[in-house]
Each structure stands twice: as C-alpha cells, then as structure tokens.
Amino acid sequence: MKAFLVALLAAVLCAQQASSLFCYICDNEHSNWNCMKTYKCEDHEKYCTTTYSTAGFGKDVGHRITKKCSVDCPETNVNFGMAAYSTKCCSTSLCNFSGANSIRINYAVVLLGIVGSLICVLRVGL
Template sequence: MKLFLLVVLGIVLCTESASSLSCFSCKDATSNIHCLGITKCSENEKYCLTTYSTSGTGSDRSQRISKKCSAFCPTIDLNIGIAGVATSCCETSLCNMSGASSVKTSSTLLALGVLASLACILRMGF
C-alpha cells in the first residue's frame, strides 16, 4: 500500500507543470492534519515554507503550524524554553508535508496528503 501511494504521488508530481509550484498551506493550525490545503504559488514564490512554534510549559504547552508559498527562505531555529520557533523550506511541489524539524510525519498523514493532492488535481481538471 505504501509503495502504491508513493507511485501515485510520483506520478502526480511529475505531471505537474514545471513552472508552477504548489505548497500545502494553513495558518496557525494546531496539528499537521489541519494543514492539507493546497495553494498554487505565484511565479516569484520559489519555496514552500513551514513555520512551527510552541509556547507554554507542561500541560499548558501549545503548538502552531503555518505553511505557505514564499519568495524567500528564512532560517529560524530559536528555543528559549517557554517558547520556540523553527522554520523549514523546500523547493518542490507539495514538499512541505511534514512540519518543521520538530514535527514528525506519520504514515496516515502521508496517505491523507496524497489523497488531498489527488482531489485537488482532479478538481482542477488535469
């Protein structure tokens, strides 16, 4: 099943126009599962940017994930104990499936991302 999903994702990525970048997008989501929206980037946006932030301590700790297209790639990795921010960038379509370095990707999330990508492509009529 994993191999099938990887093959489908490879086909989807290879059939996309070379000049258009698409990234997963969300703003201040509490989980990666809420970041399955897809945005087509403008011509000057060459990166998919993910920002992961945490704040609080113990049971009051919260996380926020934001993903978008970006014209530049800021490198931030700041942790001051009660708050932290990390960014990650990539340069291929839908490459920002996982969060910044602090966020792990599960097999279920990968499958949902592939399905969301297919739904978006089928809706656009490709």
C-alpha cells in the same frame, strides 16, 4: 518534416519554464492534519515554508503550524526555553507535507533560568 522538427525543438528550448510550484498552506493551525490544503504559488514564489511554534510549560504547551509559499527561504530555529520557533523551507512541489516539529521546549534552559533568578534574588537579599 525536418524543418518542422527543428522549429519545434527550437520553440521548446526557447520557451521559459512556467512555475508550477504547489505548496500546502494553512495559518496558525493546532495540527498538521489541518494543513493539507494545496495552493499553486505565484511565479515569483520559489519556496514552500513550514513554521512551527510552541509555547508554554508542562501540560499547557500550545503548538501552532503555518504553511505557505514564499519568495525567500527564511530558515530559523530559535529556542527561548518556554517558547520555540522554527521555520523550514523547501523548493519542490508539496515538499512541506510534514510539520517542522523537530523543536521542543528545552527544559534545561528553563531550569537554568529559574536557578539563575533564585541566585540573583538570594544575592540581593543578603
């Protein structure tokens, strides 16, 4: 019996851990509620990612969410004023439940761009 337990323990310790990462997936959806489908990632995919993008101004702002499994962790957070793009990643199963909606259009950057453009136009006209 001891030999069996030792052999069992050795087998458990020597066995490679199987990848069982599950992520929520969706592609270019308008709402996080459309991103509730689960998917078993491939063994080489170690991260779940959520990409959230927004573009437009005022009431014409559009939002898009993409969720998927990923080999690497490409975290980004870019804000161009009227367009913003953010990617968050995590490494536990179903960790990408919520949308990465912490980015917002920066109206101060938009205003600064408009003022700068006006100054350039006024200086050229003088």
